[in-house]
Amino acid sequence: MDAVKGIDMCDSRAEYISPDFTKEDLVSQDDPYAQFNDWFTRAKECDSIAEPNAMALATCSLSGVPSVRMVLMKWIGPSGVVFFTNQCSRKGMELEENPKASVVFYWPPLHRQIRIEGNVKKLSNEESTKYFHSRPRDSQISACVSKQSSVIDSKVVLRREHKRLQETYADETVPIPKPPHWGGYIIEPVCFEFWQGHSDRLHDRIVFTRQADSVWTVQLLAP
Numbered sequence: 001m002d003a004v005k006g007i008d009m010c011d012s013r014a015e016y017i018s019p020d021f022t023k024e025d026l027v028s029q030d031d032p033y034a035q036f037n038d039w040f041t042r043a044k045e046c047d048s049i050a051e052p053n054a055m056a057l058a059t060c061s062l063s064g065v066p067s068v069r070m071v072l073m074k075w076i077g078p079s080g081v082v083f084f085t086n087q088c089s090r091k092g093m094e095l096e097e098n099p100k101a102s103v104v105f106y107w108p109p110l111h112r113q114i115r116i117e118g119n120v121k122k123l124s125n126e127e128s129t130k131y132f133h134s135r136p137r138d139s140q141i142s143a144c145v146s147k148q149s150s151v152i153d154s155k156v157v158l159r160r161e162h163k164r165l166q167e168t169y170a171d172e173t174v175p176i177p178k179p180p181h182w183g184g185y186i187i188e189p190v191c192f193e194f195w196q197g198h199s200d201r202l203h204d205r206i207v208f209t210r211q212a213d214s215v216w217t218v219q220l221l222a223p
Contacts, residue, residue, distance in 0.1 A: 016111040016197035021204035022220075029218050032192035032208035033078060039112060039194065040076075040105075048109040055103040057083065059094040067094065073103075074131065080186040081116060082123065084131060086148035088181040095120050101187055111197035116189050123184035132178040140176045141165045193221070 028034040043052035051072065058068040067090055075082040081103065086092060095101065099120040106113040132140060145161045152158065169176050189210065196204040205221035 013199075014197075016199045016203075018111045018196050018198055018204075020198075021194070021196040021206065023206065023218060026206065026218070030216050032189070032194075032216055033076070035194060035208075036076065036114060036192065039107075039110075039114060043105075043107045043110060043112075046107070046109055049107055052105070052107065055081075055083075055105045057091065058102045058104075059091045060098055060100070061094050062097050067091065073105075074184075080118065080188040082184055082186050084128065084182070084184040086143065086146065086179075086181055087122070087183050089148035092181075095185065101185075103187065113195045115191075115193040115195070116187065117191040118187040118189040120185050120187050123186055125183065128183035129178045131184060132182065133175060137169065137172065137176060138162075138166075140178075141169070143182045144176065144179050 023029060026035055027038045040052060043049050046052070053073040054070055055073050056068050057071045058066060060066045069091065071083045071085060071091075073081055073083055087096075100118070101120050102115065102117045104113055104115045132143070135143075141162055144165060145158050165176075191210070192208040194204075194206045198204070201223065203223040205223055206218060207221055208216045208218050210216055
């Protein structure tokens with residue numbers, strides 16, 4: 001590695017001061033959602049974490065080219081993990097042809113991360129519309145204006161169209177129609193991995209895997 005021509009981080013080290021996390025520390029050994037809820041609650045209570053629901057979403061094309069980006073989890077429960085986006089974006093197109101995804105929640109102040117893998121389905125138009133109209137109106141307008149992932153010459157055009165729609169829908173009693181290409185997805189998990197860091201790099205990894213009968217098994221993984 002040529003440090004002169006690049007950014008050398010080889011000597012960068014973070015101290016992870018955490019107690020061991022074992023199977024005995026799990027909230028439940030047959031319900032990964034219960035464990036997620038426990039860790040997520042702690043993340044929400046941490047003042048250093050502005051958006052505990054931010055997650056890295058990885059998708060992949062049928063040709064095997066992966067892509068990843070940050071999105072916001074809007075709901076999680078026994079049926080899965082929900083997020084919303086432009087369904088004509090790159091991630092939307094990849095999910096259309098290859099409806100599988102993985103997400104990672106990473107909370108550096110807690111030295112913890114949760115990885116989830118699963119199959120993906122679109123939410124109903126009714127569910128997406130209900131959430132769309134719960135968003136701030138400027139966010140609704142931005143969803144109407146932006147053809148996400150498409151090439152643009154300038155942001156000026158987007159700003160101009162955004163202003164036009166603000167004027168069109170200045171009367172807040174008039175609902176803004178949800179664009180047909182905007183909606184929600186639900187990831188139906190088949191795997192949860194809970195990771196807790198340690199300075200000696202002997203990190204804790206506990207994975208829940210859903211079996212064919214929907215029963216969850218739990219195992220320890222080597223770091």
